[in-house]
Amino acid sequence: MNWGSVDGFFHMGGYGLFVWGSYGVGLLCIALEVIALRMRARRLARTAGGEA
Amino acid sequence: MLQAESLACERGGRLLFKSLEFTLAPGTLLRVLGPNGAGKTSLLRILCGLARPVAGRVLWSGEDAHALGEEYGRRLLYLGHLSAIKEDLTPRENLRFAQRLVGLEAPRAALDEALARLGLAGREDVPARYLSQGQKRRAALARLALSRALPLWILDEPLAALDVHAIDTVLALIGTHLADGGMAVLTSHQEIELASASILRLVLAG
């Protein structure tokens, strides 16, 4: 276990901004992709009455 | 001898025709009829290997035309809706290049004679840009007068935008081509009267 405490974990040895900046944007990208697919499916269902 | 074997064509999501069959023996003319959007042009483009059918094959004397590639191209004269006339070139230059493309290098005199036959005498050296639409079409049709060596003619609306005189000339050329044992496939809204030739009619329902 590398981290003394939860704060230490987020502090990430001073590199918190960079590490969580990376993982945060990574997660954001994935979330956006899934949401985009959902919206595309809903738009499809609305116009064609076809199930997603 | 041209054969179509269970041809099917799909254009823009619609099945235009399927399991279309015909055999075209030397000396016969196949006239393709049908309303607009029935797939007449698509069929012609499939026959000359430009477009791919969804199913079926085009056979040229028993062999798959697609596989023959330029062997088939060497025997084919295709005239589409577009006249393939370069505006910056003169009718003579256009005709010379069109003939060279199918391997029939024609001397200048023969080029001029073909152009004259289509009523373009005296306009051989005028850049095509200055010709009328009908004259450009005739410049493209001049190829018919130089294509005795091409057994198969595929013509899309050859008589469109032509005056009466030009229509007679074109029909005469097609007539001699068929009499020489050539084959032709064409679409035309006008009725085709060719005395000696046997005419097949293929109606696309659409």
Place this chain on the structure above:
Amino acid sequence: MLASLAGIIERDLRLAFRRKGDVAQVLVFFVIVASLFPLGTGAEPNQLRAMGPGVVWVAALLAALLSLNRLFAADYADGSLEQMLIAAHPLAVTVAGKTIAHWLTTGLPLTLLAPLLGVQYDLPGAALGALVASLALGTPVLSLIGAVGAALTLGTRGAAVLLALLVLPLYVPVLVFGAGAVGAALAGLPHGAHLSLLGAFLVFSTVFAPWATCAALRIALD
């Protein structure tokens, strides 16, 4: 086969000379683009000399890109391209002929004009020599790869921008070693390796690019 190739080249050159303006436009564009940079970065000789190779090469690349639609677009529009697909010779011969004609009317003039711009960037003799050599080997590759992009974007919406988007990433290796050769010559280093790699790209694209262009043309006319 060779006669057909010569026929295609002769036709395209004849068409190009009938429209000298188009050919001249590309060369003028090349000179203008290359001449703009000093206005932006200042004309300090050392700086100019350092960026000279890159600027001249990028300007040549953009000029070649600009002229690519001349390859097939006009023939596609008036039905000539259709006729070329039903020719007595393989489509690859037609594509090769048109690509050579395109190079003769863009790549070659750019290569001959480049030393003038090189002087503008205070490039010494050795670098000018490398510039001409690298362009002579590189511009045919620009035509070959560009032909693929031109064929793929035939009849598509917004073809001009799309063509740039498709083709420029593929131009990167030629740019890297083209400008690299001139940079090496500038620094007095040997640049034989760069030129041989450019030669390798030329051979590689001569073998592969025509196949892709033919496939793209058949798709466009299907």
Place this chain on the structure above:
Amino acid sequence: MSTKELDFGEHAARGEWWLRYAAPQAFFPLAGRLIPYFVVLAVVFAACGLYLGFFVAPTDFQQGEAYRIIFLHVPAAWMSMFLYVVMALWGALGFVLNTRLSGMMASAIAPTGALFTFIALWTGALWGKPTWGTWWVWDARLTSELILLFLYVGFIALKASIDDPRRADRAGAVLALVGVVNVPIIYFSVQWWNTLHQGASVSLTRSPSMATTMLWGMLLMALAAWMYAIAVCLARVRLIIREREREMAWMRELGGGE
């Protein structure tokens, strides 16, 4: 007889049973059933990978904790290249076999591939800042990733600019093939052009120069990314299948062009 049966019937008639699933309609429900499995696999692999990466892997003596970004950066970079090759393969398959589904799969993969390329670039920049002091480093791998992003965007833009789906698939296939042949050349020339970056920490030839736990962390994250990519691409291909069906239905009603 509508085109769908034609595709399906034609293949079945020729006894190509494996082409059964090449017919979009047969593949649609199958894809739907597979998606949940891949989602679960992705989550499990990610959890293990992150645990290894953050709680087991030791601190790097040079870069301190900043190096932990590689557990996202390297898998994303691998996936961006891997997906481009897979996309090109699906495109080539569709081009040769003329099956519609393959072209759709290629279209389904492109956005996810572009996304992984963007993630690789973003994490590369954030990793570069503490390590080399600048946000954007013209280092060989990052520059190649940037060019790869242009290739993805070019592929997506080309397919979007062609209305007829069959032609779009075939044109996309040719572009992807030309692209996949060029990716190594681009990478090689950019690599030669700039040797700033130390060699790829994990390359197939050299043995990994890092602690095995770091390596396992990255491999697990790569597997997670792969599972995720499959799940998302299957979901997107289902949408594409439905969208193309709707498009064809509209065209049939309006009477397509001659």
